[in-house]
Amino acid sequence: xxxxxxxxxxxxxxxSVYGLAAMGLSLIWGVMDVINLTHGSMIALGMFGMYMxxxxxxxxxxxxxxxxxxxxxxLGTIVYWLSVNxxxxxxxxxxxxxTFAVNMMVIGIGTxxxxxxxxxxxxxxxxxxxxxxxxxxxxxxxxxxxxxxxxLLQFFLYRTRAGKAIRAVADNRxxxxxxxxxxxxxxxxxxxxxxxxxxxxxxxxxxxxxxxxLSGSTYQLKSFVVTVLAGLGKPxxxxxxxxxxxxLEGAVSPFIAVSWIPLIEFGLFVVVLIVFPRGIFxxxxx
Amino acid sequence: MILRRPLFxxxxxxxxxxxxxxxxxxxxxxxxxxxxxxxxxxxxSNLNLMIGYTGYVxxxxxxxxxxxxxxxxxxxxxxxxxxxPAALTSGVVVSLLALLFGLGILRLRGAYFALAxxxxxxxxxxxxxxxxxxxxxxxxxxxxxxxxxxxxxKHALWTTYYLIIAIMALSLLLSLGIKLSKFGLGLFAIRExxxxxxxxxxxxxxxxxxxxxxxxxLPAVAGSLMFFKNGMIDPSIAFEYMLSLEGIVMLMxxxxxxxxxxxxxxxxxxxxxxxxxxxxxLSEFHLVIAGALLLxxxxxxxxxxxxxxxxxxPRSHEVIE
Numbered sequence: 001x002x003x004x005x006x007x008x009x010x011x012x013x014x015x016s017v018y019g020l021a022a023m024g025l026s027l028i029w030g031v032m033d034v035i036n037l038t039h040g041s042m043i044a045l046g047m048f049g050m051y052m053x054x055x056x057x058x059x060x061x062x063x064x065x066x067x068x069x070x071x072x073x074x075l076g077t078i079v080y081w082l083s084v085n086x087x088x089x090x091x092x093x094x095x096x097x098x099t100f101a102v103n104m105m106v107i108g109i110g111t112x113x114x115x116x117x118x119x120x121x122x123x124x125x126x127x128x129x130x131x132x133x134x135x136x137x138x139x140x141x142x143x144x145x146x147x148x149x150x151x152l153l154q155f156f157l158y159r160t161r162a163g164k165a166i167r168a169v170a171d172n173r174x175x176x177x178x179x180x181x182x183x184x185x186x187x188x189x190x191x192x193x194x195x196x197x198x199x200x201x202x203x204x205x206x207x208x209x210x211x212x213x214l215s216g217s218t219y220q221l222k223s224f225v226v227t228v229l230a231g232l233g234k235p236x237x238x239x240x241x242x243x244x245x246x247x248l249e250g251a252v253s254p255f256i257a258v259s260w261i262p263l264i265e266f267g268l269f270v271v272v273l274i275v276f277p278r279g280i281f282x283x284x285x286x
Numbered sequence: 287m288i289l290r291r292p293l294f295x296x297x298x299x300x301x302x303x304x305x306x307x308x309x310x311x312x313x314x315x316x317x318x319x320x321x322x323x324x325x326x327x328x329x330x331s332n333l334n335l336m337i338g339y340t341g342y343v344x345x346x347x348x349x350x351x352x353x354x355x356x357x358x359x360x361x362x363x364x365x366x367x368x369x370x371p372a373a374l375t376s377g378v379v380v381s382l383l384a385l386l387f388g389l390g391i392l393r394l395r396g397a398y399f400a401l402a403x404x405x406x407x408x409x410x411x412x413x414x415x416x417x418x419x420x421x422x423x424x425x426x427x428x429x430x431x432x433x434x435x436x437x438x439x440k441h442a443l444w445t446t447y448y449l450i451i452a453i454m455a456l457s458l459l460l461s462l463g464i465k466l467s468k469f470g471l472g473l474f475a476i477r478e479x480x481x482x483x484x485x486x487x488x489x490x491x492x493x494x495x496x497x498x499x500x501x502x503x504l505p506a507v508a509g510s511l512m513f514f515k516n517g518m519i520d521p522s523i524a525f526e527y528m529l530s531l532e533g534i535v536m537l538m539x540x541x542x543x544x545x546x547x548x549x550x551x552x553x554x555x556x557x558x559x560x561x562x563x564x565x566x567x568l569s570e571f572h573l574v575i576a577g578a579l580l581l582x583x584x585x586x587x588x589x590x591x592x593x594x595x596x597x598x599x600p601r602s603h604e605v606i607e
Contacts, residue, residue, distance in 0.1 A: 035397045083581060092397045094584060096343050097538065101580035104531060108573030217527075221408055224401050262412040266405035273394055273402070 015246015024197030040220030046202020076195030338543035341477030346407030352524030358510020380506035425520025541592030
């Protein structure tokens with residue numbers, strides 16, 4: 001019994017990182033109605049960004065989150081102009097395909113540079129041992145970092161003028177334009193933040209598990225599940241739902257092989273969408 | 287009448303060319319090149335039924351091909367069935383599975399469906415990698431005896447080639463037939479405006495589930511033929527995500543929603559890819575080039591090559607559809 005409890009606590013810690021990744025997806029989806037299929041590759045870039053920063057500087061990996069996030073903001077701005085700006089308000093097919101094309105390019109470049117072999121960030125913090133179980137320091141530090149970043153985002157969205165502008169555009173873009181808000185700039189900022197969150201979560205994951213350039217797609221799937229679980233455009237709901245997913249994974253992982261988990265997550269995704277279709281469909285066709 | 291359409295005859299000429307060219311000089315290398323083009327055309331034109339006709343992106347189209355391969359190889363090796371009944375059965379089984387899946391996930395609209403298809407791919411791959419009877423992650427090998435009923439391996443390879451060409455021609459004819467039918471009109475209506483289509487009496491959920499299932503049949507048959515020909519199957523080659531993605535690039539390149547566009551895009555892209563993969567300097571970047579190509583097409587020529595042709599020669603509409 002205590003084994004399951006320990007596994008669930010660990011799941012909760014990792015789940016907060018899933019939540020952070022999903023926040024990025026959810027923010028972009030909610031504000032501009034674009035499903036960002038570059039998400040997985042951005043998470044992967046976060047992993048490799050952390051790997052390179054750590055090798056170059058060899059300082060505490062969690063301090064390196066700051067340059068990783070700044071890099072993510074710059075990357076997000078580039079991706080916005082490359083693939084998103086011209087698909088706003090066009091059929092959903094266009095934004096799916098254009099972000100997907102960028103995803104292919106990033107994965108292609110990444111494969112050429114790093115191949116698809118596994119890497120890891122060789123950094124560990126001391127853990128806490130309770131009875132027969134040890135909670136590693138990295139898992140705890142990653143969870144704390146995820147919550148700190150989420151709180152900072154909360155502060156930005158609800159306590160600053162720029163955050164208010166983002167919420168206004170998400171609510172009603174035309175009305176926001178009439179109030180003198182430049183929606184293009186707001187969309188760009190929101191997209192860059194969304195990407196930065198994906199990069200940050202990738203950087204955090206890289207301190208927990210070995211990764212390859214293709215690992216992003218696993219977390220992308222988790223992000224989709226978490227996003228629909230939380231409902232659209234609710235970044236903080238996404239964090240909570242991520243923790244829930246982590247708990248669920250922790251609860252089932254003592255009993256089944258890890259390779260079954262995608263099947264469970266996908267089942268959850270479809271069931272959630274079908275059982276709670278109303279609010280979700282309303283937005284999708286709007 | 288489908289017989290009065292010039293494209294109908296063009297498809298038959300194309301298939302005849304595919305058969306005649308390698309046979310004329312008994313050129314095995316050419317045959318291997320053409321079989322890849324034919325498979326690309328099969329996958330792309332069936333994907334077109336979803337993306338081009340119905341307006342629903344299927345990111346996991348390769349699932350049908352891989353599952354078809356698994357069912358086919360299983361029937362041939364473990365149950366020692368003959369190639370043709372095994373391939374047809376795999377098509378039926380996968381279509382029925384798709385219908386079942388489809389009735390579930392096609393309640394989802396637009397982008398949600400697209401996400402669910404990524405999930406289908408991951409979930410099916412996870413299932414197959416853990417499935418004891420299908421050899422888990424090591425997969426299955428086609429036993430040597432399986433080639434005997436077809437007159438030995440050498441004969442068997444040519445037979446599979448002709449069958450693949452036949453499936454290719456059938457895929458294109460199916461696309462053309464659906465395009466000319468009332469059913470196809472219903473799909474186009476869903477693509478343009480699903481709510482309006484429902485109001486006008488199109489049963490969208492049923493139409494979408496049927497087309498999803500139909501688009502599974504020929505790829506599954508092709509999958510079981512191809513994996514029989516290759517002699518082995520495992521989860522990573524059966525459900526190669528990249529192939530699924532490249533199908534979308536091919537379709538957009540040629541021109542989504544058109545019969546000829548699917549074939550043209552598949553042919554062009556497949557040639558480009560073999561060139562890139564064999565070129566020492568560019569082989570690592572073929573995915574980057576594919577992505578850039580897709581981005582450029584979506585950005586500047588959403589109609590693809592066929593769309594460009596239509597603008598150049600408006601009368602070409604009557605021949606190419």
